[in-house]
Amino acid sequence: MVILKIAWRNIWRNKVRSLVVITAIALGLWAGTFASGFYEGMIDQKIEDVINNEYAHFQVHDSLFREELLLMKNIKGHQAIVDALAADDSVKAFTSRTIISGMFASSRKTGALRLLGIDPTSEAAVTGLDQRLIDGAYFEGIKRNPILISKKTAETYGLDLRNKVVVTAQDAEGEIVAASFRVVGIFSSNNGMFDGMNAYVLATDVQRMLSLSDDHYHEIAVMLKENGLAESYAEKYAKRFPEQEVLPWLDLAMGMRYMVEASGTFSFVIVAIILFALLFSIVNTMLMAVMERTREIGMLKAVGLSRGRVFAMIMIETLLLSMVGAPIGMFATYLMIQRTGEVGIDLGEIGETYSDLGFSAVVYPSLDLQTYFSIGIMVLFMALIAALYPALKAVRLNASEAIRKI
Amino acid sequence: MKQLVIETKQLSKTYEGVVPVHAVNEVDLEIENNEFTAIVGPSGSGKTTLLNMIGGLDRPTSGGVKVNGHELSGMNENELIDFRLKHIGFVFQSYNLIPVxxxxxxxxxxxxxQKIDKKIRDERVEKLLHEVGLGEKMNSRPAQLSGGQQQRVAVARALASKPDFVLADEPTANLDSHSTANLLDIMARLNQEEGITFVFSTHDQRVIDRARRVITLVDGKIESDERR
Incomplete structure (x- = not known):
């Protein structure tokens, strides 16, 4: 206890110096932890978007559809899969899509676009598409060939509600067919890239346009009751329907598996770099403290303070110094993440670039308690490393020489 | 009853260099309990080196030191630290209190x-600080005390562990005459009334005048050993 008391009081002998180090630790940790929280928030939101707006938890395709994107690579035995999903208690909702790629022409511009032929009710249950509508109605008010386009597509093609567009595609026989669609609604999601590439129409309209049967679907998107079940259920259905390709969202969304796996590492790398820089500041401060107190440490050794206790005293001083700064920095981060996690951080013009890359323009930082705890352990570890050299320096002081130092 | 507390045999310390310096040269010395001994001599005569070796702070180049029958040269550093803690009290020239x-x-x-029980600690600290005249300054930090007062705390600290003897290296070097007289009174009283053995290194005539034995060192050798 006496060593702890001396160590604690020693910290406050040079208040300015200690406060500078404590502030550096607090600020460094605040910056590092908040950067981690910001990144985690981006990734969490990306995951949420990928699951809720794009891929659901897993999807079923013909094993060659994603590779070749051919109209006739539809799901064989669609009804059997649908029946199995309907009977599965863990399945929250599912929807089937008929997907075609075609030329999309407005009076202003012509370009390539992917049409997702959907059933509006089941699509809304899986992806909440109806909730992303910013103008118009969700497949209501236009009876023949309604189309739902994104705000980005509307701007690109100069379209507004009720405007007509012409879609040209190949039918089952390889013949070019065209059909006109009328804009029924405009949607917007967090993913600008997705919005720019996709439009929604009714599956029945696509099937009629291309002379396809009414069970001609290319994709079944399945939403489960729990996020954690995605991979195991994809595997389960892959085994049950081996002629189909069944993949979880992590493998469907390009780069997501890598992004998710790397996100934890990324957070720790940021904090580790900051702690590494702080380490030198702490080593410097503690070395100065040891050098200034050479005579005092010599005296302590002379009167009987063991080498172990001298070592412990410097280690404890360093730990205390770090442990005062770290909670301040982490608490400040916690408050900031709580606040910005509620209101979000609008990235403004930069956000549009992020949106084009598939990330939300408004980031809601988040950090789980486990990460705070892990960062705390990293600080502790860093403090121990930082203390090592000054503590050894103190232990190696020769008592009789140290006492004579002026 | 007289008892040998410190015994050195052919004790030598040589600092190697371009020209080797024999700081202490084949010193034979015996100090008994209850002595009030001053080791005197000009600067560089080897006083502090001799005291450091007696206190186990420095290792001799040759010869040996026995304290209460324990040979110090055979001890490793941890054993020496433990030995100092239990057997030797130190008073340094620059007080060297813990400022915090x-x-x-x-x-x-x-x-x-030493893991002494709190009750015993409290009683002993109070008694010692009263004995050195600092009963009213118990809760003052060193920075709030004068040089003389700090050195009296150092004496109290040296005596707290009930050592076999107290080594004091130039204890009055930084004190004014009043503080010196005060400190010497306290140490002389502790020596006479409580039988505490004091060994000083000094070149302060006021200390030499109060000593009951004066050992004079010149060039690392004992030139004279006078008992009064």
Whole structure:
């Protein structure tokens, strides 16, 4: 206890110096932890978007559809899969899509676009598409060939509600067919890239346009009751329907598996770099403290303070110094993440670039308690490393020489 | 009853260099309990080196030191630290108190290292600080005390562990005459009334005048050994 008391009081002998180090630790940790929280928030939101707006938890395709994107690579035995999903208690909702790629022409511009032929009710249950509508109605008010386009597509093609567009595609026989669609609604999601590439129409309209049967679907998107079940259920259905390709969202969304796996590492790398820089500041401060107190440490050794206790005293001083700064920095981060996690951080013009890359323009930082705890352990570890050299320096002081130092 | 507390045999310390310096040269010395001994001599005569070797702070180049029958040269550093803690009290020229502790805590410090019971600690600290005239300054930190007062706390600290003897290296070098006289009174009283053995290194005539034995060192050798 006496060593702890001396160590604690020693910290406050040079208040300015200690406060500078404590502030550096607090600020460094605040910056590092908040950067981690910001990144985690981006990734969490990306995951949420990928699951809720794009891929659901897993999807079923013909094993060659994603590779070749051919109209006739539809799901064989669609009804059997649908029946199995309907009977599965863990399945929250599912929807089937008929997907075609075609030329999309407005009076202003012509370009390539992917049409997702959907059933509006089941699509809304899986992806909440109806909730992303910013103008118009969700497949209501236009009876023949309604189309739902994104705000980005509307701007690109100069379209507004009720405007007509012409879609040209190949039918089952390889013949070019065209059909006109009328804009029924405009949607917007967090993913600008997705919005720019996709439009929604009714599956029945696509099937009629291309002379396809009414069970001609290319994709079944399945939403489960729990996020954690995605991979195991994809595997389960892959085994049950081996002629189909069944993949979880992590493998469907390009780069997501890598992004998710790397996100934890990324957070720790940021904090580790900051702690590494702080380490030198702490080593410097503690070395100065040891050098200034050479005579005092010599005296302590002379009167009987063991080498172990001298070592412990410097280690404890360093730990205390770090442990005062770290909670301040982490608490400040916690408050900031709580606040910005509620209101979000609008990235403004930069956000549009992020949106084009598939990330939300408004980031809601988040950090789980486990990460705070892990960062705390990293600080502790860093403090121990930082203390090592000054503590050894103190232990190696020769008592009789140290006492004579002026 | 007289008892040999310190015994050196052919004790030597040579500092190697371009020209080797024989700081202490084949010193044979015996100090008994209850002595009040001053080791005197000009600067560089080897006083501090001799005291450091007696206190186990420096190792001799040759010869040996026995304290209460324990041969110090055979001990490793940890054993020496432990031995100093239990057997030797130190008073240094520059007081060397722990600045962040109060007078009471500084005095108590060595007893804490010795894991002495709190009740005994409290009683002894109070008694010692009263004996050195600092009963009213127990809760003052060193920076709040004068040089003389700090050195009196150092004496109390040295005595707290009930050592076999106290080594004091130039204890009055930084004190004014009043503080010196005061400190010497205290140490002489502790020597006479409580039988505490003091060994000083000094070139302060006021200390030499009060000593009951004066050993004079010149060039690392004992030139004279006078008992009064």
């Amino acid at each position: 502790l109060t007078a009471k805590e500084n005095t108590e410090f060595i007893m804490l290292l």
